[in-house]
Amino acid sequence: MQHLYSSRSHLYTAMIALIGHRRSLKRFFQKRNMLMSGMTIIDAGCGSGALTRALWELAQEQHLSNVHFFGFDLTRQMLDQFQSWIDRDRVTNVQLLQADLLNLPPTPYSLPQANIIVTSGMLEYIPRDRFVEALKNLKSLLKPDGRLFIFISRTGWQNNIMVEKLWHANLYSQPELQTSCHSAGLSIISLKSFKTWGFAIELREDGPTIA
Numbered sequence: 001m002q003h004l005y006s007s008r009s010h011l012y013t014a015m016i017a018l019i020g021h022r023r024s025l026k027r028f029f030q031k032r033n034m035l036m037s038g039m040t041i042i043d044a045g046c047g048s049g050a051l052t053r054a055l056w057e058l059a060q061e062q063h064l065s066n067v068h069f070f071g072f073d074l075t076r077q078m079l080d081q082f083q084s085w086i087d088r089d090r091v092t093n094v095q096l097l098q099a100d101l102l103n104l105p106p107t108p109y110s111l112p113q114a115n116i117i118v119t120s121g122m123l124e125y126i127p128r129d130r131f132v133e134a135l136k137n138l139k140s141l142l143k144p145d146g147r148l149f150i151f152i153s154r155t156g157w158q159n160n161i162m163v164e165k166l167w168h169a170n171l172y173s174q175p176e177l178q179t180s181c182h183s184a185g186l187s188i189i190s191l192k193s194f195k196t197w198g199f200a201i202e203l204r205e206d207g208p209t210i211a
């Protein structure tokens with residue numbers, strides 16, 4: 001997988017520019033109007049930065065202050081592309097880290113806990129039998145009352161070709177996602193279709209059970 005994104009990092013970035021991936025993500029969060037000054041936001045499997053950049057632009061447009069962004073990804077080549085934007089635009093509040101969601105560095109040394117965690121197109125690459133573990137790792141980075149937003153490809157013939165065959169990724173149905181989130185101790189606030197390819201899921205940590 002790391003090899004795939006090392007050799008195809010530019011192809012991937014060109015493809016998402018073509019389909020307006022960043023614009024769609026930005027519109028999704030614009031409607032929710034949930035960013036606030038002082039927030040910490042983590043983009044897990046940030047790749048070349050589409051999701052962080054969408055949120056960063058919103059924070060700028062809303063004149064928010066002290067918003068700290070952290071992005072981590074397994075693949076150096078993807079992070080290098082993200083870093084080029086940071087350098088070019090002299091961005092000072094985005095920090096990048098090469099890390100594996102399945103083997104996270106201990107908090108808070110490299111990654112802090114976050115008010116918002118976002119992840120797009122990444123959980124598809126987690127081996128199926130470690131999917132719940134990956135969700136639990138994301139949950140471990142959430143502050144109490146934090147929110148996790150997952151954008152993930154769904155089952156369907158188009159994705160069977162585009163996502164499974166071309167990008168060697170796993171696809172999940174809605175019931176599979178619901179069961180996995182539940183097993184990871186996450187409550188679904190909303191689960192909706194996102195564009196033609198996926199689901200957008202908003203989650204929070206399960207609250208204490210009332211006897």
Ligand SMILES: C[S@@+](CC[C@H](N)C(=O)[O-])C[C@H]1O[C@@H](n2cnc3c(N)ncnc32)[C@H](O)[C@@H]1O
Pocket residue numbers: 001002005016021044045046047048049050051072073074075078099100101102119120121122125126
């Ligand atoms: C389809 S790209 C998505 C990039 C970006 N989130 C976006 O929306 O454009 C998938 C990314 O997930 C990263 N990735 C896959 N498995 C990972 C893991 N276990 N830990 C961290 N990153 C991972 C890959 O290196 C790749 O950059």
